[in-house]
Amino acid sequence: MTRWRSEVLLEVKDLQVFYGRIQAIRGISFSVAEGEIVTLIGANGAGKTTTMKTMSGVRPVAAGSVRFDGKDITKMASHKRVELGIGQAPEGRGIFPGMTVRENLDMGMYLRKDRKSGAAAADLERVLILFPRLRERINQAGGSMSGGEQQMLAIARALMGRPRLLLLDEPSMGLAPMLINQIFRIISEINAQGTTVLLVEQNAAKALKIATRAYVLESGEIVKTGKGSDLLNDSAVRDAYLGGK
Amino acid sequence: MNATPSGDTTPKTVNKITELLGATRRRKGLGIGEKWNALPKQARICIALVAVALLYLLPWINPPIIRTEDTDFASLLAGTVVPYVLVALGLNVVVGMAGLLDLGYVGFFAVGAYSVGVLTSKHASLPWFLAMFIAIAISMVFGAILGAPTLRLRGDYLAIVTLGFGEIIRLSAQNFGWLGASEGISSIKRPPSIGPLKFTVLENKGYWVFGLSLILLTVFLISLLETSRVGRAWTAIREDEDAAELMGVPTFKFKLWAFAIGAAVGGLAGAFYAGKLNTIYPRDFEVQKSILFLAAVVLGGLGNRWGAILGGFLVAYLPERFRFVSDKRYFFFGLVLMIMMIFRPQGLLPRRLGRGRAKGIDIRKHRAGEDEDDLGVVRSSGRG
Numbered sequence: 001m002t003r004w005r006s007e008v009l010l011e012v013k014d015l016q017v018f019y020g021r022i023q024a025i026r027g028i029s030f031s032v033a034e035g036e037i038v039t040l041i042g043a044n045g046a047g048k049t050t051t052m053k054t055m056s057g058v059r060p061v062a063a064g065s066v067r068f069d070g071k072d073i074t075k076m077a078s079h080k081r082v083e084l085g086i087g088q089a090p091e092g093r094g095i096f097p098g099m100t101v102r103e104n105l106d107m108g109m110y111l112r113k114d115r116k117s118g119a120a121a122a123d124l125e126r127v128l129i130l131f132p133r134l135r136e137r138i139n140q141a142g143g144s145m146s147g148g149e150q151q152m153l154a155i156a157r158a159l160m161g162r163p164r165l166l167l168l169d170e171p172s173m174g175l176a177p178m179l180i181n182q183i184f185r186i187i188s189e190i191n192a193q194g195t196t197v198l199l200v201e202q203n204a205a206k207a208l209k210i211a212t213r214a215y216v217l218e219s220g221e222i223v224k225t226g227k228g229s230d231l232l233n234d235s236a237v238r239d240a241y242l243g244g245k
Numbered sequence: 246m247n248a249t250p251s252g253d254t255t256p257k258t259v260n261k262i263t264e265l266l267g268a269t270r271r272r273k274g275l276g277i278g279e280k281w282n283a284l285p286k287q288a289r290i291c292i293a294l295v296a297v298a299l300l301y302l303l304p305w306i307n308p309p310i311i312r313t314e315d316t317d318f319a320s321l322l323a324g325t326v327v328p329y330v331l332v333a334l335g336l337n338v339v340v341g342m343a344g345l346l347d348l349g350y351v352g353f354f355a356v357g358a359y360s361v362g363v364l365t366s367k368h369a370s371l372p373w374f375l376a377m378f379i380a381i382a383i384s385m386v387f388g389a390i391l392g393a394p395t396l397r398l399r400g401d402y403l404a405i406v407t408l409g410f411g412e413i414i415r416l417s418a419q420n421f422g423w424l425g426a427s428e429g430i431s432s433i434k435r436p437p438s439i440g441p442l443k444f445t446v447l448e449n450k451g452y453w454v455f456g457l458s459l460i461l462l463t464v465f466l467i468s469l470l471e472t473s474r475v476g477r478a479w480t481a482i483r484e485d486e487d488a489a490e491l492m493g494v495p496t497f498k499f500k501l502w503a504f505a506i507g508a509a510v511g512g513l514a515g516a517f518y519a520g521k522l523n524t525i526y527p528r529d530f531e532v533q534k535s536i537l538f539l540a541a542v543v544l545g546g547l548g549n550r551w552g553a554i555l556g557g558f559l560v561a562y563l564p565e566r567f568r569f570v571s572d573k574r575y576f577f578f579g580l581v582l583m584i585m586m587i588f589r590p591q592g593l594l595p596r597r598l599g600r601g602r603a604k605g606i607d608i609r610k611h612r613a614g615e616d617e618d619d620l621g622v623v624r625s626s627g628r629g
Contacts, residue, residue, distance in 0.1 A: 058487065058490070058491075077490075078491060079491075079493045079494055082491065082492065082493030083493060087491075088491045090487065090491060094485055094487060094491070095485070095488065096484035096485055096488060096489075097484060097485070098484055099480070107481050107492050108492060110474075110477070110478070110492045110493050111492075111493035157492070158491075
């Protein structure tokens with residue numbers, strides 16, 4: 001379904017993360033190759049969002065390593081990771097509520113030197129084609145939009161930085177079913193256009209459908225891994241996460 | 246929305262009050278800023294020049310109604326208005342633009358004043374202007390020293406730490422003999438005459454001209470910052486610090502810059518104050534000053550430099566103008582602040598949505614699809 005290339009873009013080894021004395025992540029290893037959509041699925045409190053925060057550098061790592069494009073970024077500050085090409089649409093959207101949609105998108109290009117160029121305008125056009133809703137609301141305050149629109153804005157804003165790897169944390173959270181389908185379709189589209197995606201989701205069925213590969217996270221450990229389509233048919237996964245018997 | 250066409254829907258009194266507070270200024274979504282930008286360039290330059298000239302001449306014109314009856318107007322302008330406006334401008338960078346709540350800002354004001362005191366009177370006899378520049382630099386260093394360990398804290402925690410900082414500075418001044426202890430520092434130098442500008446006890450007009458020039462220069466420099474990458478970074482940090490970091494903004498660095506620049510302006514205000522009053526005491530730098538400074542910025546409009554100027558002016562001016570109500574004046578002042586926060590929480594001159602500034606509080610109305618021309622009295626609950 002998606003191109004499979006062997007270059008590993010993100011490589012995580014024996015990662016351990018603590019909140020105070022509580023261990024949230026108990027030595028997980030996973031990788032994302034260029035061009036893939038990799039998803040981490042799991043129940044509430046499995047450690048999905050913690051893993052994501054570690055990838056973006058918001059949470060410190062206790063042990064283990066994170067490499068991006070061959071470079072050790074385990075202890076690198078968040079804003080430096082953005083320079084390397086890791087873009088993120090954080091959980092709970094995290095848009096700038098008092099800025100307009102346009103200003104939000106502009107902030108997505110904060111590190112780009114070519115903000116006034118044709119390339120930047122073309123990128124703006126590209127995300128507005130992906131998210132037509134944002135074009136309608138371009139001069140509206142980000143915080144005044146609905147949850148789904150804010151989610152779209154967060155993804156669009158991350159795309160404006162031209163990331164090599166896009167981190168998406170629960171993009172479907174709190175959205176209406178119609179919108180969920182739309183968001184997942186757009187994620188596939190973004191991936192088809194050449195952006196590698198690491199997706200954390202509670203909505204396992206939808207995530208597995210678009211994922212190249214998937215990891216199942218349980219209490220801070222990876223208990224299962226495989227191709228998205230294989231896991232979708234795995235009986236244990238079906239029972240635990242897809243609500244089917 | 247010019248007069249009171251909506252008087253039938255809103256209680257009359259409420260309308261009156263909001264009108265008094267200038268809340269009905271907006272008309273069909275056109276704020277002062279939009280109207281201003283719609284004027285041709287020549288007209289804008291002419292108006293600006295005339296306004297600036299009038300401001301410079303204020304103590305000579307000594308306009309009726311505006312002038313203070315019980316205090317010398319020029320002395321009020323030079324000795325109180327200038328320091329307050331400068332302080333409000335500096336604090337606006339920290340609180341309004343970068344969104345860092347600083348309750349100890351008087352500390353930087355004190356550092357600036359004491360630097361000039363120490364360097365021109367207590368322990369050295371440097372030329373006044375040299376001392377002023379050193380005072381700015383020292384204040385900036387203090388801003389960085391306070392900021393480096395504390396800017397990892399957020400919101401309330403940062404506010405408490407800065408509150409402590411302000412007190413430490415005052416108590417140090419109070420207790421170190423080297424800083425004059427409770428006697429303070431006296432016979433601080435005045436700035437030397439520059440051409441026709443004289444700085445003496447009786448000659449306040451010189452101070453006003455000098456002080457107003459400092460204000461204009463500060464406004465100019467701050468607006469350069471505001472429209473630059475630095476300004477965008479500050480806006481992003483104020484809006485959502487984590488999201489700013491994820492956009493690649495080195496948030497810590499820019500917060501530190503906001504602190505240092507704010508401190509430098511506060512130090513400049515203190516230096517000017519010391520050069521004007523010639524005697525400073527630790528009790529000039531109490532916590533309540535920090536609160537008044539903050540009130541000035543909030544009253545004027547957080548994040549809008551013109552608002553900060555207006556707020557600083559009003560906080561310095563109103564208590565003197567209404568001196569005839571004597572000890573009740575702070576009661577009225579408090580009352581005005583409360584009414585303001587209920588009916589116009591975004592301040593007299595709020596920052597606007599678009600072009601780099603945003604009116605965060607107005608969000609709800611856009612959602613309802615309304616225009617932004619009405620009062621928004623409902624808004625008082627703030628944003629969720």
